[in-house]
Amino acid sequence: MNIRYFAWVRERVGVEEETIDVPGNVKTVADLIAHLKSLDENHAAAFEEDEAIRVALDQMHVEQDAALGDAREAAFFPPMTGG
Template sequence: MNIRYFAWVRERVGVEEETIDVPASVATVADLIAHLKTLDETYAAAFDEEDAIRVALDQVHVEADTILGDAREIAFFPPMTGG
């Protein structure tokens, strides 16, 4: 799965984009976040405020309980503001 990180999530993880093999036990967005947090301290720090992180699955905004299914891309980003 291709994962993209934006704004402070990207700064904390240290990469803009990466491709990972998702374990079979990872079924939802929340499962993926939990998995990423176990990778190392940078991911744990990036997802420390998971309630503040927004998610898009194949460029469609989704909630944490969304099933990943056959998605090709997931993006993590903080809430957007502006006008």
């Protein structure tokens, strides 16, 4: 799966995007976040406040309880504000 990071999530992880093999037990966005947190200290720091992170699967905004299904891309970004 292609994983993309934006804004401070990208800064903490240290890369803009990466491709990972998603383990079979990772079924939801929340599972994916938990898996990413376990990869290393940078990922753990990026997802420390995971409830604040917004997610898109294949460019569609979803909640963290959404199933990954056969999504090809997950994007993680901080909350957006309008003005």
